[in-house]
Amino acid sequence: MKSKILLSCTLLFTILISPALFAQNDEYYRPDSLRRETPGEPKEYTPKDTNRVAEKKPVVEFKQLPFIERLRAGGGFGLSLGTFTNINLSPMVGYELTEKLVGGVGITYMFFKQRYFDAYSYYGGKGFLMYNVIKPINLIAEVEPLNVVGNYQKRQWIVSPMLGAAYSVPTGGRIAKAVHFTLLYNFNYYNQVDNSAGPAAAITNLSPYGSPVVFRITLL
Incomplete structure (x- = not known):
């Protein structure tokens, strides 16, 4: 009688725990991609998963860059007020010809006014090339034609x-x-001294810059 009761209890216990055993076996043989994660269990990354996490956007070659991404714009601005008023506007546009070389053009406008004297303005343009030697140093070549006021307002x-x-x-x-x-450095600076009115006017400089060395701060 006891053996029948023990056999019945064993059979009942086996029936109760068998779903859990089958579930564990089924989970064990389930493919990794379908296996359920248990709380607290560290997730294992396959090499494929690791590559996907570390994947970056492909680097676009310079020649494939669209026009707008190779375009630059900016320029310079100067302002001096007081006895001598000087306003300088110089918008510029550049285009990246290569990864290191930028070519561009600009417009220059200068307004001058000295107290008790007439106001006058200079205007013109410029063309330039900028070559990156090493970061952050660039070589710059520029040609700037300007329409200026000489002696006798000519x-x-x-x-x-x-x-x-x-x-x-x-x-x-x-x-x-x-x-x-x-x-x-302005290579034509000393040729821009106006001698048309004689030796007394030799100090009259047609260049808007007071020296052959020109310093600028520009945004481009």
Whole structure:
């Protein structure tokens, strides 16, 4: 009688725990992609999963960049008020010809007004090339033709070929990509002294710059 009761209890216990055993076996043989995670169990990453986590966007070659991403825009601005008023506007547009070379053009406008004297303005344009030697140093070549006021209020054109270098600080912008602290030398500066009114007027300089060395801060 006791053996029958023990056999009945064993059979009942086996029936009760068999679903759990089958479930464990089924989970064990289930593919990794379908296996259920148990709380607290660390997730194992296969090499394929690891690659997917570390996957980055493909690097786009320079030649494949769209036009807008190779375009730069900016320029310079100067303002001096007081006895002598000087306003300088110089918008510029550049285009990345290669990864290191940028070519561009600009417009220059300068307004001058000295107390008790007439106001006058200079205007013209510029073309430039900027080549990155090493970060953050750039070589810059520029030609700037300007229409200026000479003696007797006579207007004339002067051309200033310049060469120099810039220390560039990236801005993180998409169009105006850096601030350039530029030092240029004007090779035509001493030919821009106006001698038309005789020796007394020899100090009259047609160039708007007071020295052959030109310092600029531009955004491009």
